[in-house]
Amino acid sequence: MTRFLIRRIVTGIPVILGVIATVFVLARVIPGDPCRAALQEKATAATCAAFTERFGLNEPVPVQFALYLRDLATGNLGESIQTRQPVTEIFVERMPTTVELTLYALLFAITVGMALGIISAYKRNSFADVGTMFVANLGVSIPVFVLGLLLAFVFAIIFKDSILSLPPSGRLSAGSRPVSIAQAWGLATLGGPPRTLLDFVSNMYTFNGVLTGNFALFADALRHLILPAVALGTIPMAIIARMTRSSLLEVLGQEYVRTARAKGMSPRVVMFRHGLRNALLPVVTVIGLSIGALLSGAVLTETIFSLPGIGRTIYESITARDYIVIQGMALVVAVVYVIVNLAVDISYAFVDPRVRLS
Numbered sequence: 001m002t003r004f005l006i007r008r009i010v011t012g013i014p015v016i017l018g019v020i021a022t023v024f025v026l027a028r029v030i031p032g033d034p035c036r037a038a039l040q041e042k043a044t045a046a047t048c049a050a051f052t053e054r055f056g057l058n059e060p061v062p063v064q065f066a067l068y069l070r071d072l073a074t075g076n077l078g079e080s081i082q083t084r085q086p087v088t089e090i091f092v093e094r095m096p097t098t099v100e101l102t103l104y105a106l107l108f109a110i111t112v113g114m115a116l117g118i119i120s121a122y123k124r125n126s127f128a129d130v131g132t133m134f135v136a137n138l139g140v141s142i143p144v145f146v147l148g149l150l151l152a153f154v155f156a157i158i159f160k161d162s163i164l165s166l167p168p169s170g171r172l173s174a175g176s177r178p179v180s181i182a183q184a185w186g187l188a189t190l191g192g193p194p195r196t197l198l199d200f201v202s203n204m205y206t207f208n209g210v211l212t213g214n215f216a217l218f219a220d221a222l223r224h225l226i227l228p229a230v231a232l233g234t235i236p237m238a239i240i241a242r243m244t245r246s247s248l249l250e251v252l253g254q255e256y257v258r259t260a261r262a263k264g265m266s267p268r269v270v271m272f273r274h275g276l277r278n279a280l281l282p283v284v285t286v287i288g289l290s291i292g293a294l295l296s297g298a299v300l301t302e303t304i305f306s307l308p309g310i311g312r313t314i315y316e317s318i319t320a321r322d323y324i325v326i327q328g329m330a331l332v333v334a335v336v337y338v339i340v341n342l343a344v345d346i347s348y349a350f351v352d353p354r355v356r357l358s
Helices: 004-030 034-042 047-052 059-072 086-123 127-141 144-158 192-202 203-214 214-253 253-261 268-304 309-317 325-352
Strands: none
Touching: 004 059, 004 325, 034 047, 059 086, 086 192, 086 203, 086 214, 086 268, 086 309, 086 325, 127 214, 144 214, 144 268, 192 203, 203 214, 214 268, 253 268, 268 309, 268 325, 309 325
């Protein structure tokens, strides 16, 4: 196991470096002047010269890349060109929103998707099978931005002032003021990485509400996340449903399953004890890949529902030509991809004992 982990971490380093290099170069070949994009009407010849000097944009691209790698080695992700705010602070403020949204969207996709896939496989060629696969195909076919607007229209306008009414935007209702976990736990003087971690979790409002005992905050934050989580998780849900069905049908046709049935085991026991576990490998792979898709899909979802996450931050940074923020967020997403793929590979050994990581 240890050798496997070391090998995968080492092979992941070139992937991260490749992503960093690609984003670094692409950010600099985009047409336009970053000084004029950031300063707009204040962009004179003198201010642009100082701007270029300050951010090292007057150096050749290879030199800029070497300097950026040097800063990364010290843990410095740089400073936003537009807001002059350190990228690490932007990360702590914005990333929790995306993580929270991704977790709930993934929970929705796994729960509903696997349930639909199991029902479809269990009731093969029945009306239930056709209906669940129709829902799955419909989920794959509707783009995130269309589904998000439809959900907001239905639950915020049509069902307004009813029990089904849900907020169409934002993270919390007006007037809601969450307290940081550090303050709630009497750790206001705490500093360093532990404080950064607590602040990161504090900005995930549903977790904040549970850890601080503020369940009104938890309920309010959860209501604001329902629509964006459903909009973001619908496409992965449909893919998981179809993969679960096809994998289960393949496993249920194996000889050991027929033997279990011949021994008189109930269809439910055969389905869950002998079928589902052995059908999980491709489903787990799809779930791991879906996490990356959810992070990328969050760009549209966060824009539609006005959520201040990294997806919306990346979009705003691209339009403002804020190189530093784009590079920092791309690095974070690349690291998440590598970690998720590593976790999926490790999970194979627990899902199927026949898999040996060594």
